Amino acid sequence: EATPATIGSLTLRDVRRYYRKTFRPDLTTIVVIGKITPRRARAVVDRYFGSWKAHGPRPNTWLPPVPPNRPSTTRVPDAGRIQDQVTLAETLGLTRTNPDYYALQLGNHVLGGGFYATRLYRDLRQERGLVYYVSSNFEINRTRGVYVVSYGCDPRNAARARAIVVRDLKQMQTTPVGAAELHRAKALALREIPLSEASIDDIGAGLLARAVDKLPLDEPTRAARRYLHLSAARIRAAYARWLRPGDLVQVTRGPPPR
Template sequence: AVADVKSVIEAYKKSGLPADLVEVAKQREVAQAEFERNSISGLASTWSQALAVEHRTPDEDLNGLKAVTLDDVNRVLRTYYDQTTATVAISTPKEAAGSAFGGRQGEDNTVIPTEHTGLPAFAKRVLAELNVPESQIHPTLQTLPNGIKLIVVPSTITHTAVVRGEILGSAGIQDPPGKEGIDGIVDGLFQYGTTSYDRIAYQTELDKIAANVSAGKSFGLDVLSSSFDRGIALLADDELHPAFPQQAFDIVKRQTVGQLTGTVKSPDYKAQRALADALYPAGDPSRRTATPESAGAVTLDDVKAYYASTYRPDLTTIVVVGDVTPEHARTAIESSFGAWKADGPTPNVFPPAVPANKPTQAVIPATGRIQAEVTLGETIPLSYNDPDYPVLRLANTALSGGFYASLLFHDLRELHGYVYTVGSNVTGGRNRGTFTVDYGADPQNVSRAARLVVDDLTALQKKPLPADRLTRAKALVLGELPIRKESYEGLASQLIAYASTGRALDQDTREARAALAATPERVRAVMAKWIRPNGFVRIVVGPAGK
């Protein structure tokens, strides 16, 4: 293989690289330089690289890329690709009973703090003046005649457009009985061409406009704004007219079955199944799961029927962020997606409400692990539309947000040394939610840590959260507002999540205001209403807890 690679390079050094491939690579490099400016982190990285390493500006780099010629590329190839000085590394797997590490390294996680360090003056000022920043994002929402929700956020930071789409669905509700895993097989087939272009021809069309497309239940397009219309047309062709060739189906199905064969044996998978089975009643969608047998039962006809019934415009949300006007975006989307029609009434794909789970526990053995990974989980009958939802999330931030500043980390790690890491999470759906606490601990500390979690939660239900801890939690919640919108990608993902589930496009701002207004007593009351400290399912992966 190494010799083959070297021979290919030597042949290109003699004949020169193909002009069409060089042009495609050049256009994609130019496009990528534009896309890197679509986020704060990407822009910072671009400037750091240009200034600190190259002593240029990003614009100078971009202009340099545009000026590159075929002769330049061939000259560099012939000058600097010297096989006689190449270093070749080959990694060869072998059976080995031992480990590269000499042994377990101890960690002292029981250093108890002896004094409290106050905040510096500037931080105190910030915490004393918390407010919800005014959003600088002003999306437009339109519903097309076929039911597609279209959201557009114009931005002229770069000459690019980022398009993200989501078809709302639930595998647990929509997968046919005995065919669990069909959703993944369908998703995997979109890369194998359309009824208009085979796989290579389709990629050639994308190369002509330096665009990237992904298709499936979640789909997207990254394209220069000058090629927006053509990019949308290609995206729609893949999303609405997949070829679903038999040979590709056989490949994807075989890969899916092979992957599942390994997955179902893993401790983490078994832990996820044990948690779902303990939290939800028999017959609940969350208890359905793909297996090698169910995926192996899927036929190509099943795939086509599943696609026809679940890929619906009235379940679809499309977000466009970038150098495109709302009018232009609608015209392009309607032109390419307008003929897409749904058959029958819009299905309900939201899992139903469930009764409170019963407390139970399970241990999943994991050979070789010396630390236990623990999940404490319970169902909560809380919708993301409930006014208590943002307040409960604020309480959760106080519990585990901010590392050592959080209540659980302070008590379980800093004071008692029971855990190495700990986190908690509140999830809300249309009809139900969950509350979980996850931590890693030595086996002898599993139960001790669980008891301390219960004690902390019980205390929060009986006494209001201290004002300083609540203020820090509010600051963390408010600080997340701009961070989630720092990129075109992040903004699009957030808007899809809200619009596809019927929530307001400024839901994050509304929830932040509710969190900021929450009093210690309100937080206590919400914790007492929704959280059951003694209602946890405990799942331990690794050595059994003590």
């Protein structure tokens, strides 16, 4: 794992050595989008990249799995801010190919990933006015997973907001979401799929991401089917299995204490 000391000791020679070792054609995916035949696309790619050769053994560039983190709290003083920016995060034991990925994502549309329609927005902003914004998301790839909750608030409200985040997380683990919330979460998740491919750049980025994670290229269609058939019980079970509300790491960036 990288540390401030190891990052600070890196030299330009280290960077160049890493570049020569890892920037290579057998670790590269090229996506071509547009009104073009596969034959023409291959010809253009070969023209510009055909002479690019890999040298030496193929390296493994994926970071290894990490153990569950322990809880901690860090404050980063920033005299230029008047409010706190709080990040709560923890490592997860699942990877992108775990079937629970979809249950966690759908549950996040209930808890914090759907903005105005979520429990965290309602509990923290709408009803109590503790935060200016709040969001949550899962960052999960082939070897690692992280859960993140972020919110902005007055410094005096940071602890109260965290307590409500933890409470709502625990509720996701013990009580199945209601039928109306589940229906709304599914509607949001399904509508996000076509919106995620609303431009040529979005289509290309999606294909590239699926190639990197070794997922089927029609993954969005498969995900839609999974979302449609997920139950509230499956969501509750996934949150109980993977989330650890007591192990959240807190990093707060805000004005220095007076």
